[in-house]
Amino acid sequence: MLGGGQLGRMLLQVAANWDLEVHVLDPNPEAPARSLSPHFVRGDFSDYDTVYAFGQSLDLLTIEIEKVNTEALLRLAREGKKVYPQPEIIALIQDKRRQKAFYREAGIPTADFLLTETRADVAQHLDFLPAFHKLGQGGYDGRGVQYLASPADLPLAFEAPGLLEKAVAIHKELAVLVARNPSGEVAVFPPVEMVFEPRLNLVDYLLSPAQITPAQAQEAQLLARTLIEKWQMVGLLAVEMFLTAEGQLLVNEVAPRPHNSGHASIEANYCSQFEQHLRAILDWPLGNPASRQAAAMVNLLGEAGHQGPTYYEGLPEALGQPEAFVHLYGKKITQPGRKMGHLTLLAENPAALPSKVAWARQVLKVKSTPLSE
Amino acid sequence: MLGGGQLGRMLLQVAANWDLEVHVLDPNPEAPARSLSPHFVRGDFSDYDTVYAFGQSLDLLTIEIEKVNTEALLRLAREGKKVYPQPEIIALIQDKRRQKAFYREAGIPTADFLLTETRADVAQHLDFLPAFHKLGQGGYDGRGVQYLASPADLPLAFEAPGLLEKAVAIHKELAVLVARNPSGEVAVFPPVEMVFEPRLNLVDYLLSPAQITPAQAQEAQLLARTLIEKWQMVGLLAVEMFLTAEGQLLVNEVAPRPHNSGHASIEANYCSQFEQHLRAILDWPLGNPASRQAAAMVNLLGEAGHQGPTYYEGLPEALGQPEAFVHLYGKKITQPGRKMGHLTLLAENPAALPSKVAWARQVLKVKSTPLSE
Structure with missing residues (x-):
């Protein structure tokens, strides 16, 4: 399991019912999941070499956080390890721009949006406001999302690749x-x-x-x-x-x-x-x-x-x-x-x-x- | 917690919900509770010194098995530790003869019985059969109990202090x-x-x-x-x-x-x-x-x-x-x-x-x- 936060901790409480041996990778030596696993490895789950090495001796890899190194997981999957959810899907979901583009292509209803590379891009679409400006990568727990009510809020837009999503009632x-x-x-x-x-x-x-x-x-x-x-x-x-x-x-x-x-x-x-x-x-x-x-x-x-x-x-x-x-x-x-x-x-x-x-x-x-x- | 068997393991699964720090004492290095506690102490919970030393640094002691050293628990309780269930009650329950005698004195309905010290004692009460002969101490999980259907079963009776309990329908x-x-x-x-x-x-x-x-x-x-x-x-x-x-x-x-x-x-x-x-x-x-x-x-x-x-x-x-x-x-x-x-x-x-x-x-x-x- 990549990640040892509270989600990992609650997964371990269930895993104990089935006598599963779960190894946990997390950079925090006091991670919530640590006290419930004798197989805790301290390390960065976003680092390629760390994840690849961690997966070597295991049968099945899973995650309790998305911000993991999907390249290392892809290699482990190619080499025959079971990796669920599949690394390609984790990578797609990590990127909000690809995620939204997928919904549009697949006909999944989602709020109207357009992609932006810079704040200047956002300025080209002031008619799209009120809208949420979202960072493509790295947003988490409410961070990386900015509400733009009107053109006056433009300075709040991110100077990085993102997407502008129409606010809906x-x-x-x-x-x-x-x-x-x-x-x-x-x-x-x-x-x-x-x-x-x-x-x-x-x-x-x-x-x-x-x-x-x-x-x-x-x-x-x-x-x-x-x-x-x-x-x-x-x-x-x-x-x-x-x-x-x-x-x-x-x-x-x-x-x-x-x-x-x-x-x-x-x-x-x-x-x-x-x-x-x-x-x-x-x-x-x-x-x-x-x-x-x-x-x-x-x-x-x-x-x-x-x-x-x-x-x-x-x-x-x-x-x-x-x-x-x-x-x-x-x-x-x-x-x-x-x-x-x-x-x-x-x-x-x-x-x-x-x-x-x-x-x-x-x-x-x-x-x-x-x-x- | 004295004991780290399956009962202890399931207690730890709940204790995790409340962030309780539970230390576990068990002689078996592969005790079921071990993998859910980073505070596992290998030792004999029936040994006075081991239990007394184990309890020194803790706030509250409990058990998941009765066969513990109640003398050490009594001393810990006298010295101000919380010990639940109380050691006096554990000791009473450990001894089936005292347990049954308590029921009789307290007016708690229980099957009729008499105390025996030896097999020869049992032979004095053949009119009490069919009955169960139970060891006073140390019986566990069906051991220490012998059914005596008729006088022919007398050789099965224990040559140790016990009680003869009338079989009821x-x-x-x-x-x-x-x-x-x-x-x-x-x-x-x-x-x-x-x-x-x-x-x-x-x-x-x-x-x-x-x-x-x-x-x-x-x-x-x-x-x-x-x-x-x-x-x-x-x-x-x-x-x-x-x-x-x-x-x-x-x-x-x-x-x-x-x-x-x-x-x-x-x-x-x-x-x-x-x-x-x-x-x-x-x-x-x-x-x-x-x-x-x-x-x-x-x-x-x-x-x-x-x-x-x-x-x-x-x-x-x-x-x-x-x-x-x-x-x-x-x-x-x-x-x-x-x-x-x-x-x-x-x-x-x-x-x-x-x-x-x-x-x-x-x-x-x-x-x-x-x-x-």
């Missing part, structure tokens, strides 16, 4: 997880929904399953299935979508691995996204992705104003809420906004979830020594 | 898990049932929840609650019971830790027995022990005739059954009858479970190089 943001194994079996999870805090326009929590019509759910699932089948990809694919104000579904971005939007599946679905990824890459029968119960998932971010050794405030109190499941990632140092864990709340009635979320947010905080002013 | 064997934290909060799981294979009289599988009347379930739960409250025990207590042919509930034996009879709780209950044990000893609010769905749990035992490096036959096929959850314990060497893992099957309708169990048994086997004849 979004009704909901959805995500669909889909898995495919080498035998061609495909299993699609029910769509989940990002619930926004209206005043701050920030993702507040994730709702599983999404509150959309059955027809919309079916269409979203078909879109995810179409995508993984066109790519013949093996592994788990997270497909982020917009449901527009006009009721149209548009593919936004994808990740070829377990994804933040799938965390609720650990408790809320029969088969979790982590179990499903392992089943897929091992060419085992896929698990049942159906929802068992409605759930909300809240990311636990490092508290503003706190940086240093991690302290979890209110952990026992949070676990006192019925059907509250806390997952901490074991990061020794907290930083404002850093993903430190997540919390999943189950409810028989989805209407009960918003107040549970509000309560959990108030109770559970990741802190450290406060930063001095 | 059993309708069902049940188990109730109950947890208590230091604040006195108690949570009781729904009873589960051992389903026997009628021809061989072997436990075939475990059914969760037990198919008994609500009144019987309530009475069994009350019995478990009474027991843990009388002891003021902290942690998880597994209470094995008989439901007699006359409809009476009798306590058979207990274990002050997670237990084989609770494995289905990982998928079939809101809070698993492993999570509940950790919540209890940490003095956190207890989780919801309610059943989410009916389940069957089957132990995966080493196949007869196979001894050596472990090989799992039919693993992908077993996972192809909907809602099948396989847990392998990572034991590198299999032996006939050794507990190598377990499998939990969920079903909306409990009537579907027996055929799922039969199928799983046929498909999934733990093998190695066959033993030569």
Whole structure:
């Protein structure tokens, strides 16, 4: 496994059920996955020689982060190693320009866009605003994306190859997880929904399953299935979508691995996204992705104003809420906004979830020594 | 944690969710829990000095096996360490004679019995047969128990302190898990049932929840609650019971830790027995022990005739059954009858479970190089 972050850590928790020997490559000696694997190798997964050497003695390679050296993975695949997801697909997804161009060519609905090489290019297309300017490579976790509301925002555009994507009126943001194994079996999870805090326009929590019509759910699932089948990809694919104000579904971005939007599946679905990824890459029968119960998932971010050794405030109190499941990632140092864990709340009635979320947010905080002013 | 077997391994899988640093003491360098803890200490948990030294640097001690040195734990507790379950209770439970005597004194219903010191003692009580002769100390996993059907079986009795327990006509064997934290909060799981294979009289599988009347379930739960409250025990207590042919509930034996009879709780209950044990000893609010769905749990035992490096036959096929959850314990060497893992099957309708169990048994086997004849 290339990468030993929280996604890797949760994959290892499942891998232990099946006695799989998972070797982990990560540059961080305190990576979250380290404490669950006796086969931890410290090294840079974006370095050709490191990845190639790491893969030599292994049977099967997978990733928990996209920013890996796909050239080394391609060579390992050519030399007979199993590499899932396939390096060609990781490389395509790493490049947002190629990703978007693929959607257009393949007839996958996506927001209108045009490619730009420089900021001057953007200036040629001011009629395209309001739009998002996105870096072609290296964007991650909200970085590398800039909203350009009007020509006055032009100075914010990147001076690097990117794409200008027309802003659309979004009704909901959805995500669909889909898995495919080498035998061609495909299993699609029910769509989940990002619930926004209206005043701050920030993702507040994730709702599983999404509150959309059955027809919309079916269409979203078909879109995810179409995508993984066109790519013949093996592994788990997270497909982020917009449901527009006009009721149209548009593919936004994808990740070829377990994804933040799938965390609720650990408790809320029969088969979790982590179990499903392992089943897929091992060419085992896929698990049942159906929802068992409605759930909300809240990311636990490092508290503003706190940086240093991690302290979890209110952990026992949070676990006192019925059907509250806390997952901490074991990061020794907290930083404002850093993903430190997540919390999943189950409810028989989805209407009960918003107040549970509000309560959990108030109770559970990741802190450290406060930063001095 | 004293002990690093499969129970310890499954505790560590939960502990990872809460970023707990768990140190493990076990004499076996290939103990199942080892690969999930970077804090593994090789040593004998039944040795006074080893346990005392192990506990020196830790905040809280617990067990995943009863055969530990309780004298060392008592000293650690006296010196201010938290030790849960309390060493006095572990010591009482280690001794089946004291355990049974406690039930009698405390008015807990249990099968009639008398204490014996030697085989000659047993010979004095042939009118008590048919009965089970049980060793006072050291019995484990079916060892240390001998059925004496008639006086002709007298040579099978143990030449050591034990107890002679009257055989009762059993309708069902049940188990109730109950947890208590230091604040006195108690949570009781729904009873589960051992389903026997009628021809061989072997436990075939475990059914969760037990198919008994609500009144019987309530009475069994009350019995478990009474027991843990009388002891003021902290942690998880597994209470094995008989439901007699006359409809009476009798306590058979207990274990002050997670237990084989609770494995289905990982998928079939809101809070698993492993999570509940950790919540209890940490003095956190207890989780919801309610059943989410009916389940069957089957132990995966080493196949007869196979001894050596472990090989799992039919693993992908077993996972192809909907809602099948396989847990392998990572034991590198299999032996006939050794507990190598377990499998939990969920079903909306409990009537579907027996055929799922039969199928799983046929498909999934733990093998190695066959033993030569």
